[in-house]
Amino acid sequence: xxxxxxxxxxxxxxxxxxxxxxxxxxxxxxxxxxxxxxxxxxxxxxxxxxxxxxxxxxxxxxxxxxxxxxxxxxxxxxxxxxxxxxxxxxxxxxxxxxxxxxxxxxxxxxxxxxxxxxxxxxxxxxxxxxxxxxxxxxxxxxxxxxxxxxxxxxxxxxxxxxxxxxxxxxxxxxxxxxxxxxxxxxxx
Numbered sequence: 001x002x003x004x005x006x007x008x009x010x011x012x013x014x015x016x017x018x019x020x021x022x023x024x025x026x027x028x029x030x031x032x033x034x035x036x037x038x039x040x041x042x043x044x045x046x047x048x049x050x051x052x053x054x055x056x057x058x059x060x061x062x063x064x065x066x067x068x069x070x071x072x073x074x075x076x077x078x079x080x081x082x083x084x085x086x087x088x089x090x091x092x093x094x095x096x097x098x099x100x101x102x103x104x105x106x107x108x109x110x111x112x113x114x115x116x117x118x119x120x121x122x123x124x125x126x127x128x129x130x131x132x133x134x135x136x137x138x139x140x141x142x143x144x145x146x147x148x149x150x151x152x153x154x155x156x157x158x159x160x161x162x163x164x165x166x167x168x169x170x171x172x173x174x175x176x177x178x179x180x181x182x183x184x185x186x187x188x
Contacts, residue, residue, distance in 0.1 A: 003173040006181045007117035011050035015122025018055045020077030028151040036149035036175040037121040058096040099131030117142040121149035126157035143170035
């Protein structure tokens with residue numbers, strides 16, 4: 001369902017747009033995803049709305065059939081991409097699980113600021129974005145997924161999340177849709 005409105009206090013949550021992830025091959029060019037997330041972050045800041053920049057610094061300890069990815073991590077792997085232009089008022093959440101709520105202070109940070117709606121962007125659609133959206137929905141937030149500002153390494157996983165999973169827990173829209181709602185806020 002397309003976005004119907006922005007709540008009085010929405011927060012932008014940017015998932016895993018960090019050097020070690022944004023540089024990997026994805027379905028949609030990561031540079032486009034980063035540019036759209038940066039545009040949204042700047043707009044949220046201009047409206048004095050919370051911006052949460054999330055990076056992943058580790059993983060859950062459990063065993064899986066797939067095993068842990070065999071990825072060589074450089075020293076700057078977890079650093080946020082510079083295009084996000086992190087500001088002192090932004091909130092940075094470092095996570096060790098797929099979703100940004102598990103094992104972090106994200107829910108408390110949002111509640112302290114009166115946030116009732118989260119607008120989510122980032123990589124990867126079927127992992128960090130979907131896990132964060134599921135938790136946000138479970139915590140009672142109104143969830144918005146910006147579908148042209150998310151991508152995945154796997155096209156089928158991306159499609160499944162966007163077409164099958166997100167409509168059951170969120171509203172979906174484009175970057176332009178969110179920007180239009182933010183412009184309407186300024187006009188009123």
